[in-house]
Amino acid sequence: MTNILVNAPKTAKPGEIVEIKALIMHPMETGFRPGTNGRIIPRDIIEHFVATWNGTEIFRMEMSPAIATNPFVSFFAVATESGTIGLRWTGDKGFLAEEQVAITVG
Amino acid sequence: MKRTSVIPRPKAEGPLKPQERSLAALGMTAGMDRRVFLAGSALLTVLPFASAHATPEAMAAAIKEVVGEGTIREGKVKLDLPPLVENGNVVPLTVSVDSPMTPADHVKAIHVFNEKNPQPHVFSARLGPRNGKAVIGTRIKLADSQKIIAIAETSSGAFWSASADVIVTLAACIEDVT
Numbered sequence: 001m002t003n004i005l006v007n008a009p010k011t012a013k014p015g016e017i018v019e020i021k022a023l024i025m026h027p028m029e030t031g032f033r034p035g036t037n038g039r040i041i042p043r044d045i046i047e048h049f050v051a052t053w054n055g056t057e058i059f060r061m062e063m064s065p066a067i068a069t070n071p072f073v074s075f076f077a078v079a080t081e082s083g084t085i086g087l088r089w090t091g092d093k094g095f096l097a098e099e100q101v102a103i104t105v106g
Numbered sequence: 107m108k109r110t111s112v113i114p115r116p117k118a119e120g121p122l123k124p125q126e127r128s129l130a131a132l133g134m135t136a137g138m139d140r141r142v143f144l145a146g147s148a149l150l151t152v153l154p155f156a157s158a159h160a161t162p163e164a165m166a167a168a169i170k171e172v173v174g175e176g177t178i179r180e181g182k183v184k185l186d187l188p189p190l191v192e193n194g195n196v197v198p199l200t201v202s203v204d205s206p207m208t209p210a211d212h213v214k215a216i217h218v219f220n221e222k223n224p225q226p227h228v229f230s231a232r233l234g235p236r237n238g239k240a241v242i243g244t245r246i247k248l249a250d251s252q253k254i255i256a257i258a259e260t261s262s263g264a265f266w267s268a269s270a271d272v273i274v275t276l277a278a279c280i281e282d283v284t
Contacts, residue, residue: 017238017239021243028247030224030247032224053236056236058234058236058237059231059232059233059236059237060231060232061229061230061231061232061242061244062229062230062231062232063229064225064227064228064229065223065224065225065247066220066223066225066227066228066229066246066247066248067228067229067244067245067246067247068195068196068197068244068245068246068247069195069196069247071244071245072243072244072245073242073243073244074242074243074244075231075233075237075241075242075243076237076238076239076241077236077237077238078235078236078237078238080236
């Protein structure tokens, strides 16, 4: 079970610019660190983060191992119409996590 | 070797003093040019770590991959991160670009690069007019005190950049401590 925290306003005026903050629990293992046995711990990171508004992509981010453990992203979006904001994280080892938040515009 | 120092030194005659003897054991005499010695020791400290990190050249190559033949101009971009970082594992970073974010004139992408982490690339974000504001925040890892560069690509194909120098007191862990 992945822990996800999303902070976005529940309501907004049409055309208002709202901030969306998303935090996900993930080790973001860089693939550069040796473990206790001296071998390199294999890389395990989130590579892509995509945000959609009613299915339309509004923001995308490609991540490198330099992103801190438990990746946090904040970005802005224009509130166009009521609906759902979809957030999707994909990464190494088939990692996939999704979260949706509802927003009312009007 | 020609001595360029203006400080007069006594002629080294007779048995060496204990201090001079230890220097002689290291292959240098009291008369050795101080600058040569300092340059040599600086090189020794730098060399063992040079291969473990990305270099400014690697960063320039990674930037070139993104920018291509375009020219990068400084300005319009604001890169906010603390100048002194106590914990390199979690460094808050905000990039904001001065742009109206209209369909005709907006920021297409924001790229962030570093100099001394194992990889020069930090992240690339794709934006558009739907964002309203070209501001993004995240948290990154820094393995050393270094320079961070943020590059914004606009819809007209121009590149704008900003850089910041960061001092890191505790580097992001290179070894697993658990």
